[in-house]
Amino acid sequence: MSKSKQTGEKAASSASKTLKNKSTGKDSKSGAGSALSQRKAPEKKTSESAAKKASKVLNDGRTSKTSKTASASALSQKKGKTTQKNSGTKSTGPKKTTGKAGSAKPNILTRSTGPKAKK
DSSP states (O other): OOOOOOOOHHHHHHHHHHHHOTTOOHHHHHHHHHHHHTTTOTTOOBOHHHHHHHHHHHHOTTSOHHHHHHHHHHHHTBOOOSSOGGGGOOOOSSEEEOOOTTOOOOOEEEOOOSSOOOO
């Protein structure tokens, strides 16, 4: 089992300041609230909604360092997914195809470019 994370003292202080600041936006406050709720509760995890908002905060150039610290803490404690996307496989380019058994046709690379041309 992976180690449980909880919000550290510095991030909790940043979260508190973010929540108290009247000019702070809703997304920043959402991330800060999530981080602060996890201060002494390692079993709590950041929801998908709060994680999306925290991500927006981190990508916004206008956001203060204090808000970003709180949002980063919340995002680092996001709920993990139990299944992997695409079963862990990764598309790396053109597919290799082989000719039929006993065929003189060599292995070739093919690309999907649309409907097959009629012969």
